[in-house]
Amino acid sequence: MSGHGTPIPMTSCPCGPLQGEAHVPGDKSISHRSLILGAMCIGETRITGLLEGEDVLDTAKAMQAFGATVTNHCDGAWTVNGVGVGGFAEPDHVIDCGNSGTGVRLIMGAMATAPITVTFTGDASLNGRPMGRVTDPLALFGTQAVGRAGGRLPMTLVGAADPVPVRYVVPVPSAQVKSAVLLAGLNAPGQTVVIEKEATRDHTERMLQGFGATLTVEDTDEGRVITLDGQPELVAQTIVVPRDPSSAAFPVCAAIITPGSDVLVPNIGLNPTRAGLFTTLQEMGAELVYENMREEGGEPVADLRAKFSPNLRGIAVPPARAASMIDEYPVLSVVAAFAEGVTDMQGVKELRVKESDRIDAMAKGLRAAGVDVEEGPDWWKVTGLGHGNVPGGVTAASQLDHRIAMAFMVMGMATKKPMSVDDGSPIATSFPIFEDLMGALGAQIVRTEA
Numbered sequence: 278m279s280g281h282g283t284p285i286p287m288t289s290c291p292c293g294p295l296q297g298e299a300h301v302p303g304d305k306s307i308s309h310r311s312l313i314l315g316a317m318c319i320g321e322t323r324i325t326g327l328l329e330g331e332d333v334l335d336t337a338k339a340m341q342a343f344g345a346t347v348t349n350h351c352d353g354a355w356t357v358n359g360v361g362v363g364g365f366a367e368p369d370h371v372i373d374c375g376n377s378g379t380g381v382r383l384i385m386g387a388m389a390t391a392p393i394t395v396t397f398t399g400d401a402s403l404n405g406r407p408m409g410r411v412t413d414p415l416a417l418f419g420t421q422a423v424g425r426a427g428g429r430l431p432m433t434l435v436g437a438a439d440p441v442p443v444r445y446v447v448p449v450p451s452a453q454v455k456s457a458v459l460l461a462g463l464n465a466p467g468q469t470v471v472i473e474k475e476a477t478r479d480h481t482e483r484m485l486q487g488f489g490a491t492l493t494v495e496d497t498d499e500g501r502v503i504t505l506d507g508q509p510e511l512v513a514q515t516i517v518v519p520r521d522p523s524s525a526a527f528p529v530c531a532a533i534i535t536p537g538s539d540v541l542v543p544n545i546g547l548n549p550t551r552a553g554l555f556t557t558l559q560e561m562g563a564e565l566v567y568e569n570m571r572e573e574g575g576e577p578v579a580d581l582r583a584k585f586s587p588n589l590r591g592i593a594v595p596p597a598r599a600a601s602m603i604d605e606y607p608v609l610s611v612v613a614a615f616a617e618g619v620t621d622m623q624g625v626k627e628l629r630v631k632e633s634d635r636i637d638a639m640a641k642g643l644r645a646a647g648v649d650v651e652e653g654p655d656w657w658k659v660t661g662l663g664h665g666n667v668p669g670g671v672t673a674a675s676q677l678d679h680r681i682a683m684a685f686m687v688m689g690m691a692t693k694k695p696m697s698v699d700d701g702s703p704i705a706t707s708f709p710i711f712e713d714l715m716g717a718l719g720a721q722i723v724r725t726e727a
């Protein structure tokens with residue numbers, strides 16, 4: 278629901294060493310999927326570790342509007358009593374997905390093959406993002422969509438009354454598009470096939486299998502071919518949501534750039550389709566190690582130990598790694614400012630259609646803070662100034678984007694002068710405990726007057 282409220286200006290001041298343990302919240306991608314798949318089962322799904330951020334809470338409300346019973350229990354667990362595949366009821370109000378691209382796109386997929394009509398909206402950020410990438414493949418099932426020019430929300434979808442299965446090659450590297458097609462395929466008879474040329478996060482595939490769907494994945498010359506048998510009976514599950522690597526990125530990067538720091542970030546999901554940032558930081562010379570590597574709930578998990586890293590160097594980030602760290606480029610660009618040399622980030626066109634144009638948002642703030650940034654349609658380069666040399670001392674626009682706001686707050690911990698953002702309120706969409714968690718480590722983030 279960010280973007281509806283009063284802006285919260287925030288300032289982060291240069292601080293002493295960050296120390297201690299950072300228990301970051303549950304994974305946002307897995308949290309959305311737990312609620313949606315729980316709503317598509319008959320029976321009770323129990324979820325612990327759910328991210329209670331605004332994006333996920335909006336998805337919980339949407340599932341209730343479709344007829345599922347979603348309950349937050351006193352012990353912190355959530356339960357979802359679902360309505361079964363194809364059983365979604367028609368909501369009697371507009372579905373507001375707030376700031377969440379994942380929420381709206383996955384829910385569109387989940388309702389696309391049910392015989393109901395649904396109108397979706399969001400905040401100013403979400404209403405500017407492209408939905409054609411999802412409604413185009415959904416049209417192949419027989420779903421109709423009418424929205425604003427350019428495939429923008431608010432938008433009404435009429436679910437296919439008589440859906441047919443689909444074979445679809447995803448044209449952009451997007452787990453949201455892939456997932457929308459798979460969720461729509463659940464209520465189509467026969468096999469739905471989705472092919473992705475570049476592997477993106479695979480939580481939907483893993484979780485569909487976990488909920489009892491028959492789904493196979495094959496690596497071929499054409500790409501990753503995912504085949505789903507339609508109209509399964511999904512079986513309610515008990516889900517333990519791992520902690521979010523995309524949230525872990527903030528305390529990890531803060532420790533790496535702040536002199537004297539030593540921070541442990543326990544229990545982080547390290548699914549290879551999500552862990553690209555950590556590999557990149559290690560290649561840049563960061564003191565970042567995985568401790569206590571183990572497997573939990575079918576996913577690799579480790580404790581991350583990050584220490585101040587005085588010898589960071591810029592690198593060329595391999596474009597093939599982009600999908601596995603797509604949400605982490607804003608904070609990577611901050612680390613790059615404290616490295617020696619150029620960090621070259623190619624193959625990242627998708628950054629321009631997130632909650633903000635993330636290349637533009639970061640480039641503007643970094644440049645104002647004294648850091649040189651070059652950019653093109655699908656690339657950007659940050660020239661680092663080395664430790665102790667980054668001026669700071671400006672207010673950056675967060676553009677309704679939580680990752681931009683948090684990236685600049687991390688930056689202010691190690692610049693010469695404080696860094697501010699005009700609005701930190703979007704942080705609550707994915708990391709509601711960010712200020713407290715960073716403060717407990719020793720950061721000095723304060724809310725400032727508008």
Ligand SMILES: O=C(O)C1=C[C@@H](OP(=O)(O)O)[C@@H](O)[C@H](O)C1
Pocket residue numbers: 305306307378379450451452453454456478603604627
């Ligand atoms: O499927 C998901 O949970 C997500 C997929 C990614 O978006 P795209 O599918 O647009 O790349 C990512 O940026 C987003 O934060 C979460």
Ligand SMILES: C=C(OP(=O)(O)O)C(=O)O
Pocket residue numbers: 376377378379380604631632680707
């Ligand atoms: C891109 C993001 O989220 P979404 O697309 O779900 O809004 C993100 O969390 O960085």
